[in-house]
Amino acid sequence: MNLLVTGGAGFIGSHFVLRHTDAHPEDTIVVLDKLTYAADKSFLDPIADKITFVEGDIADQVLVTKLVEDHKIDTIVNFAAESHVDNSIADAMPFLHTNVIGTQALIEVVKAHPEVRLLHISTDEVYGDVGDTDPSCKTTDPLRPSSPYSASKAAAELLVQAAIRTFGIQAVITRCTNNYGPHQADEKFIPTVIRKALKDEPIPVYGTGKNKRDWIHVGDHCDAVETILTVDWNADKRTVFNVGIDREYENLEVAKIILDILGKPHDLISFVEDRKGHDWRYAVDSSETRTLGWAPKVEFTEGLKHTIDWYTNKYS
Numbered sequence: 001m002n003l004l005v006t007g008g009a010g011f012i013g014s015h016f017v018l019r020h021t022d023a024h025p026e027d028t029i030v031v032l033d034k035l036t037y038a039a040d041k042s043f044l045d046p047i048a049d050k051i052t053f054v055e056g057d058i059a060d061q062v063l064v065t066k067l068v069e070d071h072k073i074d075t076i077v078n079f080a081a082e083s084h085v086d087n088s089i090a091d092a093m094p095f096l097h098t099n100v101i102g103t104q105a106l107i108e109v110v111k112a113h114p115e116v117r118l119l120h121i122s123t124d125e126v127y128g129d130v131g132d133t134d135p136s137c138k139t140t141d142p143l144r145p146s147s148p149y150s151a152s153k154a155a156a157e158l159l160v161q162a163a164i165r166t167f168g169i170q171a172v173i174t175r176c177t178n179n180y181g182p183h184q185a186d187e188k189f190i191p192t193v194i195r196k197a198l199k200d201e202p203i204p205v206y207g208t209g210k211n212k213r214d215w216i217h218v219g220d221h222c223d224a225v226e227t228i229l230t231v232d233w234n235a236d237k238r239t240v241f242n243v244g245i246d247r248e249y250e251n252l253e254v255a256k257i258i259l260d261i262l263g264k265p266h267d268l269i270s271f272v273e274d275r276k277g278h279d280w281r282y283a284v285d286s287s288e289t290r291t292l293g294w295a296p297k298v299e300f301t302e303g304l305k306h307t308i309d310w311y312t313n314k315y316s
């Protein structure tokens with residue numbers, strides 16, 4: 001494949017690029033990344049001579065077109081996004097620019113180059129709040145986003161779905177649950193818990209801490225994306241894939257597991273005012289993705305231990 005990976009200097013995108021370069025050295029990879037605060041280009045240093053890195057904006061259709069044509073790109077994997085819910089509550093505009101306008105720019109490019117496939121990375125947050133007794137969300141369920149972030153992601157994927165229907169573009173969408181692992185921006189929940197715990201500082205936990213998330217190791221998410229890339233999309237016809245591990249943890253439980261691994265006291269946990277519009281629970285039914293042969297491999301506590309090691313090194 002000749003891949004254009006957008007957002008490849010961010011958390012999930014960098015893991016995808018590192019893993020793909022290792023597994024498929026014969027492929028061409030071009031990374032397009034705006035290098036926002038969430039990016040760290042040095043994540044790609046180990047493979048810098050094996051990829052082409054371009055600093056730029058996915059909303060720059062002229063640039064994306066040039067990259068697709070110059071590098072004979074056959075597949076775009078769109079990880080680029082503004083991704084932090086709290087930031088979207090403070091200011092939604094960057095989210096609309098990248099997540100909505102940026103995605104539409106990619107759609108315009110694949111409309112003009114129908115041989116190019118687009119794998120668009122969305123999120124389980126597009127389903128909105130899930131109650132404790134509700135069944136896991138299916139890909140056919142309605143989208144009910146709660147935050148400006150998830151609303152912008154829902155808008156983006158509806159544009160992708162509209163372009164599949166109206167223009168026949170080759171595209172699929174993944175809706176994954178919360179990721180954890182090395183390379184995640186400091187603002188996110190697990191890096192925050194680890195950083196604060198290492199400094200013996202109060203660990204902020206929203207509300208009652210009882211909100212539930214289905215945490216997936218970033219490597220398992222990347223494997224799911226790789227599996228979906230091997231599918232013949234024209235034959236398969238499915239356009240949306242849920243990705244999750246079907247094991248939920250309350251935020252409070254996650255904070256306690258991290259504290260236990262670090263040998264720190266639970267009384268570092270400090271409950272703070274809940275996030276506005278905070279979704280109670282996310283849960284997805286990923287059985288369709290499992291029919292492709294994908295299954296998560298990383299057990300949560302084991303994955304957390306190696307994640308904690310990475311951040312301990314970063315923060316010390």
Ligand SMILES: NC(=O)c1ccc[n+]([C@@H]2O[C@H](COP(=O)([O-])OP(=O)(O)OC[C@H]3O[C@@H](n4cnc5c(N)ncnc54)[C@H](O)[C@@H]3O)[C@@H](O)[C@H]2O)c1
Nearest residue numbers: 007009010011012034035036038039057058080081083179
């Ligand atoms: N992190 C999660 O738990 C999670 C879960 C499900 C889905 N997702 C989705 O996965 C994707 C990647 O998430 P992440 O956690 O790695 O995000 P991230 O914030 O760590 O990285 C995003 C990357 O996109 C780049 N970027 C931002 N705006 C850009 C633009 N206009 N043009 C080019 N590059 C731009 C940033 O510089 C950064 O490198 C996002 O689409 C996100 O919605 C994330």
